[in-house]
Amino acid sequence: MDANNESIEDWVNSENIQTTKDVEVPKILFDQVIGQEEAGEVVKKAALQKRHVLLLGEPGTGKSMLAQSMVDFLPKEELEDIVVFHNPEDNNRPKIKTFPAGKAKEIVRQYQIRAEQDKKDKSRMIITIVFSIFIVGLILSILTLNYYIVFLALLVAVMIYFFASMNPAMRSERAMIPKILVSHTPNDKPPFIDSTGVHSGALLGDVRHDPFQSGGLETPSHDRVEAGNIHKADKGVLFIDEINLLRPESQQALLTAMQEKKFPISGQSERSTGALVQTEPVPCDFVLVAAGNLDALQGMHPALRSRIRGYGYEVYVRDSMEDNEENRKKLLQFIAQEVVKDKKIPHFDKSAVIEIMKEAQKRSGRRGKLTLRLRELGGLIRAAGDVAISEKASVVTSDHVIKAKEFSKPVEQQIADRSLEIKRLYKTFHNKGAEVGTVNGLAVMGANSGMAEYTGIVMPIVAEITPSQTKGHGSVFATGKLGDIAKEAVQNVSAVFKKISGKDLSDLDIHIQFIGTYEGVEGDSASVSIATAVISAIEEIPIKQNLAMTGSLSVRGNVLPVGGVTAKVEAAIDAGLDEVIVPASNFGDIILDQKYTDKIKIIPVSTIEEVLDEALEKSDEKKLLFERIAELLKPPSTISPSK
Template sequence: MLAQAMAELMPVEKLEDVLAYPNKNSENQPLVRVVRTYPDYEYLMKNKHFLKYFSPKELPRIKKLGSNKDYQKLAKVLHNGLGRRIARFKKAEEEAKGIPAKFLILLLGLLLLFVVFFAEIEENVKWLIIAVALGIGFLYVISNATAGLGRRLMPTESTGPKLIVDNSTRHNAPFVDATGSRAGALLGDCKHDPLQSGGLGTPAHLRVEAGAIHQANKGVLFIDEIASLRLNWQQELLTAMQEKQYPITGQSEMSSGALVKTRPVPSDFVLVAAGNLPDMKQIHPALRSRIRGGGYEVYVEDSLDDTSENEEKLVRFIAQEIKKDGKIPHFNKEAVSEIIEEARKMSGRRKKFTLNLRELGGLVRAAGDVARDKGLKLVTKDEVREAKKIFKSIESQLGASIIERKREYQTIVTKGAEIGRVNGLAVLGDSRAGLVLPIVAEAAPSASKSEGHVIATGKLGVIAKEAVDNVSAIFKKYVGTGISRTDLHIQFLQTYEGVEGDSASISTAVAVISALSNIPVHQGVAMTGSLDVRGKVLPVGGVSSKIEAAAEAGIKKVLIPEANAKDVYVTKKTKVKLVKVQNIQDVLKHALKDCSEKKKLLKKIGG
């Protein structure tokens, strides 16, 4: 969207058409000619040989609009650019010089028919003439099916230009989306000619095809996921940016087009590229250096401030999505408010709106489809809420299925109290799908005589392993001596998908402390939060999704970091008691079952 907006702001008067001409001195090096797409009167006076391509009625209007610098109106008046006019003029001029091939074939066919039916010749000769006629007809079909064969059968070879970049009918600077393009589509190509031998081939200049970098000349070239381009393509792209021109050649080494290389073709474009942070290392360093040297590297935020101005922009966005779809009904005020509330929730941060407009637009369309199925003229908040259930991502649907399966097999326990068992909370993958993550800890005599070990299992990632190491400092400090001869086993139950991140730190700490001190943990309590080595609870992401997952699992109380309190966006139907915690003492106070050992432990921690 930003790239398209940039193209609309760029000047139209600089648009250029490009024509490829045959090179008499070197057949495989076609000549290139660049002309102004919409020339003003001053340009035509400097190049008077172009005047013949415009009618006497057009010249006064060109003079008037050119002097007023009204190039957009000039583009609408001329309609056909100079390059297209030249190509058509040359083609008509060439056709006028010789007898059309169709006429010759028709004349020859009539002559053969006359000989067969009216001339007194032997029967076998007649059949021979019929066979010859059929052969000529077959050759004519082949000549039309294979590019260039018909031209080469003519007495004169085609010398007319080929228009390879045509900006006719454009009223704005070109915007070219080259996302996913291969080398030929991006950098230009020369077609393979299977009939290049024996004088039957297509002339080199007629096989030249401009690439996206040439089509975007004087405009904007947009490439999404730029890291997906091969490094050698990125180098060629860099060359085109630096030189502002790039010759066209065949991109396949096995093709006859590889022998062809044109003179440099203009490629003066503004590159707008997009990618993801993990892919930055796959972008050529020289290309990044060029971008920083002549432009900007911009990190696009994933959220915006929750202000009345931005709220109005979201309302406008909803209206645009409805208009763009064209099939769904409009939204009433309550439905719009529900969408805006979902934008707050999707951001996962206090006083922020999400900038994931693609997903937000999907929710708008889903709500519209629900209302249309009901035959409603306006979408209400009920349809939006119903659409949220339909609109769930694969991860969310999978998360609900996993929770149901674990509850069925009693992997998730939500009642009673158990030693060393805690219901942690997590998000599934990169989505906003919450998941209840049971964690079990057990203390056993050390297998080593020298020291005890902390053994964590469950396909833990790097950050998750480091979080377990950090938590070790907590229970070593508060539980007391004797740990040096104890092995602590921590298991993240049935985490076949793997565990990453530190949001299960407080859950791990509670499970281990419970196992070491033999104090049961309330199973109706779930928790999420990170811990530093001094026992302070730190904020985490995806709090709202985790709370909803806990509610769906039947958990009644959820412990969250105090810093995340304003990040919570849950519906009123989510019947869960939220408890804000600041440190490990607060966590243990709400998670452990009341008993004398608990009082002693809290007293020891409180100092």
């Protein structure tokens, strides 16, 4: 059965469960990753063959989960412990040895016992010498009746004791004890090391600075060696998210480590005494999983990427999945999974599951899809759980989810809400009447901030026309961050203008103003609104103010789809408007929350003429304008850019 046609309510209600407690959660991490089947297959194959992987895609879609699940598929290899030893021939070049997993601790213990014994032997020897000198002095002083001799002997004995204990040769037991860099217990899984955002020392290993460089107090250099994540990931998986933020030198070093499967540890800060030290090469036979957004490719060292392409796989993960029965089941599993993982929140009843699933539909931004931006959806699940706990409820219900959505609004939404209050207060936009040159545009915020959700805002746009300063040299004046978009929009549609209005734009200066725009407002979908405002200003036909619009305009005057339509329609409803014009091709993408359904008339349009017909107030001028348009539209259509 195709669940697409079945409502979420019907589907959830027909499932044989009371709450998510009745839903089975897979034990293996790999099976907990939902919606990334292709990426999953690739990652599994890569693990079996020990290949590197580059995982690109939106944040919170399961990239690190996939990387982590690889350790279950890595070929069974013996894990090894890595130990660093003092090098008696060259203190600055400590020796590296490997042992079977679990052995390192035993070996170091043996060295410790031997060193203790050694220390005891030495102290015993010193004490014997010192005591003998004192006794000899005492006997001599008794025989000669010269008591100064005993004092002299005492003095010599104390001095010998002091120098002996300061002498590095006598303190060498510390240098004898090796240091464990990496250790395991014999049945350990291969390691998974998340190395996102760490500095080069933590990634590649480091040698600590020694403030006492000489005089017998220095720490032996091997004792200051620290393993890097590349070494800790030996025989396992090294995961680095936001790989493009890794410094080029570190990427270069990483590449060397991948090629050689060994990488010596040296001090990473140049002016530290650690920089003098470099160990023998340390094993680092890891599978690299590098991750990032699509634009991570730009910041990636070309040689590193080419290494991965040559010896591994590149995968682009999905940010949404088909809304069908199979995937709804997976999403149900996800909700149960997040509840179990959290350990604190109660399970979800059917009404709460319905609410979360609808949110997953909505956040996908397209009809027939479910979002895979699951980190954020998981956030909503936890927030709803917290609401239930605060209300001492034993299960989470739809009420809790709805409340959680309200208080866990993204910052962009909070700004939009507040700016709406201010706009209402100062009446920067109207929601009734009609006005020349003023249109309620719709924009979104947060589209580029990595957020899964869009936040819509009403953005009034005002156009004014003045005769150009010099005939034939009309310009477009547009202020603010969106200025360039406005100019482009006017240029794109100038051919349409010319045909429709019959006026030569080159004799006019067009001024366009965006009222109350904020940082982060995306305006590329405002071209339909800009065109409408300009045409209204030129023709002096008022625009209805109880209406808002969004859409992108082609040079031919067609209305093209835009992003974030649901959020925009919701913003229009919040602003108290009655009608909203949207691109016909976006109509299916609008998925409104219950509190928004049937609150506004949604008008799908395909051409600028339809926009004008809906938006312009009835008047004689409008009639004339449409007669002209009808004339122009007589076949063959001439609404096309002038040839």
